[in-house]
Amino acid sequence: MKAIxxxxxxxxxxxxxxxxxxPAVGDDDVLVQVVAAGVDRGALHFMTGRPYLMRLGTxxxxxxxxxxxVSFAGRVAAxxxxxxxxxxxxxxxxxxxxxxxxxxxxxxxxxxxxxAELSFEEAAVLPYAAFAALQAVRDHGRVRPxxxxxxxxxxxxxxxxxxxxxxxxxAEVTAVCGPRGQRLAAEMGADVVIDYTREDFxxxxxxxxxxxxxxxxxxxxxxxxxLAPRGRLVIVGGEADRxxxxxxxxxxxxxxxxxxxxxxxxxxxxxxADTLHQLNELVTxxxxxxxxxxxxxxxxxxxxxxxxxxxxxSGRIVLMV
Ligand SMILES: NC(=O)c1ccc[n+]([C@@H]2O[C@H](COP(=O)([O-])OP(=O)(O)OC[C@H]3O[C@@H](n4cnc5c(N)ncnc54)[C@H](OP(=O)(O)O)[C@@H]3O)[C@@H](O)[C@H]2O)c1
Numbered sequence: 001m002k003a004i005x006x007x008x009x010x011x012x013x014x015x016x017x018x019x020x021x022x023p024a025v026g027d028d029d030v031l032v033q034v035v036a037a038g039v040d041r042g043a044l045h046f047m048t049g050r051p052y053l054m055r056l057g058t059x060x061x062x063x064x065x066x067x068x069x070v071s072f073a074g075r076v077a078a079x080x081x082x083x084x085x086x087x088x089x090x091x092x093x094x095x096x097x098x099x100x101x102x103x104x105x106x107x108x109x110x111x112x113x114x115x116a117e118l119s120f121e122e123a124a125v126l127p128y129a130a131f132a133a134l135q136a137v138r139d140h141g142r143v144r145p146x147x148x149x150x151x152x153x154x155x156x157x158x159x160x161x162x163x164x165x166x167x168x169x170x171a172e173v174t175a176v177c178g179p180r181g182q183r184l185a186a187e188m189g190a191d192v193v194i195d196y197t198r199e200d201f202x203x204x205x206x207x208x209x210x211x212x213x214x215x216x217x218x219x220x221x222x223x224x225x226x227l228a229p230r231g232r233l234v235i236v237g238g239e240a241d242r243x244x245x246x247x248x249x250x251x252x253x254x255x256x257x258x259x260x261x262x263x264x265x266x267x268x269x270x271x272x273a274d275t276l277h278q279l280n281e282l283v284t285x286x287x288x289x290x291x292x293x294x295x296x297x298x299x300x301x302x303x304x305x306x307x308x309x310x311x312x313x314s315g316r317i318v319l320m321v
Contacts, residue, residue, distance in 0.1 A: 004016070004067060011048065012305040027080040067098035069099030070097065086111070093112065094106060136267070137149075140267050145169065151214060165288060166210075181314075202226045216235055219249070
């Protein structure tokens with residue numbers, strides 16, 4: 001099959017289109033013929049091997065999985081002997097390593113039926129963002145109707161879904177993003193949109209019941225200033241440095257949380273079908289939709305990744321296989 005391959009960690013130039021063997025299908029796996037794959041920061045981290053800390057899992061010197069890509073949508077081509085409830089030919093979407101290829105094999109527990117309301121492109125960009133966004137809003141933020149929720153990084157992949165999920169939960173949502181994302185955040189339904197280049201949302205003049213810090217660079221003490229006395233802070237992301245990716249903020253929050261009245265939480269999103277089923281309900285109810293950006297053919301994956309790294313695209317980037 002045709003696949004995008006990388007034999008070393010690095011930038012877009014490490015990616016080449018090659019013919020490789022189809023992945024083996026394990027007992028609990030589904031083999032999916034990929035129609036579209038998402039180009040996102042998740043894939044970027046696996047590709048660059050940064051923050052370096054993650055190489056403990058992905059391969060110290062070279063990537064263990066040569067084919068990048070984590071989010072996809074497509075049709076089931078084969079199923080392992082232990083798989084139940086998924087049939088060949090079914091349209092699915094989900095998460096799996098090696099999605100930048102004609103076929104990807106992944107455990108059954110990481111895929112769900114593709115909602116009929118979504119095109120393959122729309123479905124392909126959702127899993128990576130939705131795992132983090134839904135689990136941040138529902139499981140860790142425990143957002144309730146009427147609560148004031150602040151989403152930092154609201155125009156990005158995860159943040160734009162988090163805004164919609166929090167709105168669907170009945171919250172009053174304030175979105176924080178740069179000048180380019182203002183319109184998108186408003187279109188996602190945010191009640192208030194703050195431009196972080198013009199306003200300091202941590203000046204202490206406004207307080208929120210829940211803060212979802214999706215694009216984390218703001219120090220914990222400043223985030224706490226914007227949090228209600230018994231508010232909940234959920235740290236989703238951090239891109240601060242190449243070694244541990246800003247993990248110092250996460251560690252700081254974990255150490256501090258038992259000693260303060262505010263709840264300070266960090267989490268690593270779980271790739272599971274349960275979250276995708278919850279997402280399907282929100283999509284079917286018209287409460288969540290992704291905003292698509294440019295699309296590229298599979299063989300132009302390097303260009304697609306370069307566009308993501310340049311930060312020049314508005315909306316999610318997708319590869320068509
Ligand atoms: N915990 C987990 O398991 C998990 C799962 C998935 C992702 N993540 C992490 O979540 C983070 C976000 O990922 P993403 O894919 O959503 O990224 P993304 O698509 O690049 O979005 C980044 C967002 O952050 C905004 N932003 C940039 N600088 C900012 C600043 N100084 N203050 C406030 N907002 C700022 C951007 O707005 P403008 O473009 O308008 O400036 C944009 O809205 C990443 O660190 C990723 O690694 C964590």
